Amino acid sequence: NAGVTQTPKFQVLKTGQSMTLQCAQDMNHEYMSWYRQDPGMGLRLIHYSVGAGITDQGEVPNGYNVSRSTTEDFPLRLLSAAPSQTSVYFCASSVNRGTDTQYFGPGTRLTVL
Amino acid sequence: KQEVTQIPAALSVPEGENLVLNCSFTDSAIYNLQWFRQDPGKGLTSLLLIQSSQREQTSGRLNASLDKSSGRSTLYIAASQPGDSATYLCAVNGEDNDMRFGAGTRLTVKP
Numbered sequence: 564n565a566g567v568t569q570t571p572k573f574q575v576l577k578t579g580q581s582m583t584l585q586c587a588q589d590m591n592h593e594y595m596s597w598y599r600q601d602p603g604m605g606l607r608l609i610h611y612s613v614g615a616g617i618t619d620q621g622e623v624p625n626g627y628n629v630s631r632s633t634t635e636d637f638p639l640r641l642l643s644a645a646p647s648q649t650s651v652y653f654c655a656s657s658v659n660r661g662t663d664t665q666y667f668g669p670g671t672r673l674t675v676l
Numbered sequence: 677k678q679e680v681t682q683i684p685a686a687l688s689v690p691e692g693e694n695l696v697l698n699c700s701f702t703d704s705a706i707y708n709l710q711w712f713r714q715d716p717g718k719g720l721t722s723l724l725l726i727q728s729s730q731r732e733q734t735s736g737r738l739n740a741s742l743d744k745s746s747g748r749s750t751l752y753i754a755a756s757q758p759g760d761s762a763t764y765l766c767a768v769n770g771e772d773n774d775m776r777f778g779a780g781t782r783l784t785v786k787p
Contacts, residue, residue, distance in 0.1 A: 567719075596775075605680060605765065605777030606720075621774060653719060661707050661773035667719040 565589050567668035569654050575674045576644040584639040584671050586654030594660040595637040596621070597629065599650040600670075606653065612637055613660050644675045678703045678770045682778035689756055690786050697751040697781045699766035704744050707769040711740050711751050714763045714780070723764075724751070756785045 570585045588595065596611035608621030612631040626648060628640040637656075641648060652671045657663040679702045689695050699709070708727045712720040724733045724740040726749070732741040739752040753760060763780040770776065 598777075603779055605779045606767075606775075607777075608774055611774075655720075661769045661775070664710065664722045664725050665720075665767075665775065666722065667712075669719045670717075 567654055567656055567666050569652075569668035569671050571671060572669065573672050575676065576641070577676050578644060578646060580644050582641050582644065584641075584652055584654075584673075586637045586639065586668060587635050588637075588654075588656040588666070589635065590656060590666065591634060592656035592658055592666075593634070594658065594663075595631065595654065595656045596665075597627070597637070597639045598653045598655065599623065599648075600653060601650050609639065609652075611660070641673075644673075646675045649673060649675045678706075678768055678776045680766060680768055680776050680778040682764075682766060682781050684781060685779065686782040686784075688784040688786060691756060691758060693756050693785075694752070694754050695756055695783075697753070697764050697766075697783070699749040699751070699778055701747045701749075701768045701776070703770060704747050705771045706744060707771065707773070709740075709742055709749050709769070710767045710775075711738075711749075712765040712767065714765060716762075720765065753783075756783075758785050758787050761785050 567588045597609040598606040610629040612618045654668040655665045657665045710725045711723045726742045737754040765780045767777045
């Protein structure tokens with residue numbers, strides 16, 4: 564049972580490049596979400612999904628896109644990377660939104676030059 | 677908007693000491709509060725989840741309390757060990773169902 568997996572672990576991009584951060588879970592959870600973690604700040608919600616085909620914006624969605632075609636996968640796309648998107652990105656999942664324990668992936672450390 | 681604050685930002689204690697980490701939140705209309713542990717370069721591991729109707733939860737040497745009306749939670753760690761060294765984060769699920777995190781308390785337990 565792998566839990567929540569994320570790839571890649573590290574990534575360096577140049578300003579303006581695009582990329583996709585991958586997230587997968589094998590716990591059949593309906594709720595999945597993406598956070599970013601910046602030094603001295605708590606994690607902030609970027610986008611979330613309450614089930615396949617359903618996504619919505621969180622607190623800091625600008626510059627990011629998501630889709631949820633299957634229960635297992637929830638990729639995060641950076642459309643045109645900016646230095647302000649340098650951060651550590653975490654994917655999380657739980658049975659339902661807001662009421663259950665959330666399980667986190669190991670994170671992706673992204674640097675945008 | 678819910679604001680979550682954790683004090684202190686860093687704490688260093690000798691091994692064996694009992695300690696308390698604090699978390700405060702501004703909006704008492706919450707569903708639950710969760711404490712996480714984060715090791716350097718790693719993801720978050722859930723320690724305890726307290727529903728809004730509960731006053732406390734216990735797991736081994738950890739005890740978390742919740743006072744919803746005053747907007748406070750504490751994480752009590754008994755008989756601390758060097759392996760407890762990590763950053764501890766609290767997160768609040770509000771009635772908007774969005775999880776808001778504190779910035780964390782970085783704990784160092786010295787042998």
